Amino acid sequence: MNALLIVDDLHVRFSGSHGGTVHALNGVHLHVRAGEVLGILGESGSGKSTLAKSLLRILPKNAEISRGAMTFEGRNLLQLSEREMNELRGARLAMIPQDPGLSLNPVMKVGDQITEVLRAHCNSDAHRRRVHAEDILQRLLPGNAGRSMYEAYPHQLSGGQQQRVVIAQALACEPTLIVADEPTAALDAATEAEILEVFRELKAERRRSFILITHDPTILRELTDRVAVMYAGRVVEQGPTQQILTHPRHPYVKGLLACLLPQDDLRIPGRKLRTIAGAPPDPRGTASGCNFFPRCSERIERCESAHPGTQGAREDSQVECFLYE
Amino acid sequence: MPNRLRTVILISFLALLHLALLFAGFFAPYDFAQQHRDLPFAPPTRLHLVDAAGTWHAWPFVHSLRANVDGSDGYTEDVAQAYPLRLFVRGNAFQIVGPWTAHVHLFGVASPGQIFLFGTDDFGRDELSRMLFGGRISLFAGILGATAALSVGAFLGVLSGFYSGWTDAVIMRTSELFLALPWLYLLFAVRAILPLRVKTTDAFLLFIVVVGLVAWARPARLVRGIVLSARERHFALAARAMGASNFHVLRYHILPEIYVLLLTTAALLIPQFVLAEVTLSFLGLGVGEPIPTWGNLLIPMQKYSVLRSYWWLCLPAFALVLLFLAYHWASTTLQAALGEVRS
């Protein structure tokens, strides 16, 4: 498998301030190939953002990667020193955070915030960095806006423009993998469409891989090649986007997609939005069986005591469920 | 639990400190003005457990002091005379509160023995006794000043926060005038208005109250902030909507929050007013001889000979630091508790 990134059995836990440990990731397996877009779908609290931060090793201080491996371009990220990691961050591996309004420094010109990334990784002089930053802005902001944008401060920009600046930061050093953590969640619908258009163009270039975290299946359908669905800190099913969206196998994914992509017409009186009964498990405890067991409509006896593990691991599509052994 | 332990230590330390100062007469072996003319600048008396013959004793005793026979400065212990330390001894009468007096002291030695645990000053007065009595005045000054500042501040702050509009505007603009002066300049300016010569301690404490009255601005602004935010909070709005009177809202929703703030502010203000007393007395604008305060006890520290030879006269400075440490600690503890309550 010539994968760019392989995540193998990743466990992350947080130690709470009042004692108690929160298990955010409980053995995540996934891989990303060069040039492809992997979508990650999941409810809030399923561990999507923790996964993104783990990849860059920018988790908060109370978090700990307790087990597993992350192999990126043939190197295990967990064995790199902080210094080596810093050489990768922004240069080979970059992240687009959730809220562009909060992820830009309010007292720094946006152009300078892009050149700061260039400065950290490329040895070119200040003038060339500036030209480079202006070029990226020009590319991402159509019309004449790009160049004049350099001198602007974040509060002078619209949400869409701010997000383009953040994307420009991520693209600046031409990384091979970009992790976008719900890049449109903080934007309104019209701006969201604009930003998705930017991603569509970037995808068409096929020059870099993306991990696109979202809870919106329509974004997955348009932008991703493959999808991994997370539940309670595990990837329960992954496979080609089309296959997952049309023929989901895991009972949770079936239920989730039924909620998110209502097939039936809701205008019919008496029809309710579908929900999955029950709530996700308490992340402080560890269950011996399948995490989804208490809510599962297709559960069998084994599910309570034993964890199914990954089925069909060698193929492109995998599912963690005894039904597909 | 270590947090709990720390709080217990803090509270017992503060309690001990305050009791020792409030009942200075009991803890001090001598009166603050009692002179021992033959023993000026005596070093702290040593407590012994072993006598000249090398025998161990179960209870500490002291020797009396003799001036050096060769005529040089300093004293030697007269090992022939031993006076055991005694607890709850009868001594000079002292005032507890108002007309009540007592004459039992915590410790002492039988006459003609002398015990100066912190040494004596140039008149042979016991430094420990002077520190305890002096601390009482300084602490009173701190508490009185802080009470004055807080009561005026709380009253005007509640008024200002509760009746917004011109009342609020007038109070807040006036507070800006008082905040436009650096604190010590304000203290001096107020002191300049009052009579220059102070006859008694009571008169001086009255000064401190006046100073406190002038320092209302900062507490008032803090209280106003609390009142405004409490008013904005929906429980108060809901209470108004249900027809609760202004008084009810004030009494049950706003005042409980202010108490905590006042306590925290008091922990900050008391040391500040102790310092006001210390500064004024140090500069000769407060209480003067023979009455000791922590301020005028620091005056000898300006003399080179004292700094070089009579180190025990610097002990009042350490007492002051100790009091400050305790109060700072209390204020950070209170603030942390306040933060936890808020969140």
Add this chain to the structure above:
Amino acid sequence: MLRVTRRFVHALVLLLGVSAISFALLSAAPGNVFDELRLNPQISPEAVAALKAQFGVDLPWPTRYAHWLASVLRGEFGYSVSYRCRVGTLLWPRARNTLLLTALATILAWMIAVPWGIVEALHRGRWLDRLGGGITAILLAIPELVLVLLLLWLAARTRWFPTGGMFSLGSAELTISRKAWDLAQHLILPVLALALGTAPFLIRYVRSAISAVLDAPFLQSARGFGIGTARIVYRHALPAAANSLISLLGFSIGALLSTSLLIEVVLSWPGLGPLMLEAMLARDTCVVMAVVMLSAVFLVLGNLIADLLLYWSDPRIRAV
């Protein structure tokens, strides 16, 4: 620009208010310089009465206040009866000395506090932070008066630097450079006392301001782009924290002026402090008034400067 003008007008009104209040209070105070003069047997009661008439002591206070304001505008600040000269001529050299002291101390205190606060913020919760926090807690509990007495003791013990005054005896004949060296030696003790008295307070504030910024999402994001810690601190975190640090600057000037008053008296530095004390003891109202007013001017000016700096440093405020 409107904001700047408004701030300026506000400062002027504030100073006028302070002057009116303190003038009213001081003139209501019992005892004045003439009472002190009357105690002097060498001055006849007639002479005192003549002086009183000359200075218009018996006029109502609004009239005297108006006279005084006019005098302030001429830079005279009234006439000092005990010094027998215009207050202005007394005031300016003293004010210059106080400003020299506080300015140097401000610079030193900030030079200590900013790096220290940053190091503590970067090591939050670890032993270096706890050690630093402990030291600042102890320094914070040492009143400036005790601090300066301790330094005085150190100076007396070691004889490393002079323990008081501004120049050595006979320094008038020295060359300029020798004189500057003499002045620098005399500055060490007061500046050190002032800076050490203020720094712990600043350190705490810098630590919390920098900590808050370091936790901000935009710095997490900058870290995610592989920007090094040193660069993050001085290029990203410091400008973002500048806002609260500049507000603190205005505040710290007030604290420094207060402390300076005390330290000047103890170390006999010829600044406003000893002048005010002497004037108080002589009941020389005009001098007291002038010093109080000048301190208010310094404080208000300090805040005004901080405000302008804020305007200059924060693009969000500039936009409003």
